[in-house]
Amino acid sequence: MHRLILMRHAKTERAAVSGLDRDRALTARGTADAALMGRVLAEKKLRPDLALVSPALRTRQSWDAVQEALGxxxxxxxxxxxDASPDTIRRLVEDAEDQAGCLLVMAHNPGVHTLALEYLTESAASPAILDRLAGGFPTGAAAAFEVDVAGRCAYDGFLTPKAFGGGADD
Structure with a gap:
């Protein structure tokens, strides 16, 4: 693997009709933001070979909207x-590292956000980059990392829907 993308699902409804968190669906803004982020990833040549996606409805819907632009x-x-911990996500990334040149993980906060911060700290990212991500990991956001031959992740960008004309950072 030479590139990793950690992505949070897009904006969701507050509650599902079923009452189950796993069943929460995207809002109209969430669907639009996810589609926007798919186009942004494609334009930036951040096209994954493999996507690992949480089974929650909101992550599957987010991935479907993102994938339209990625082919x-x-x-x-x-x-x-x-609802994975950063350690669980890290293990899944490590298990998939020989299966893709570019891996995208579509999951949830706080796991995605915390793991992104851990990768930044491990790679001695600049204080400005750490501050940017420490401020939050909004819905629909994606953190991209270049991965060296030793498996170390170096910051390659933080993309949010708001930065490209989409919804608010929340």
């Missing part, structure tokens, strides 16, 4: 990504 990508619905 054919192998997708695996990964049950362990639902």
């Amino acid at each position: 054919d990508v192998e997708v695996r619905i990964e049950p362990r990504l639902y």
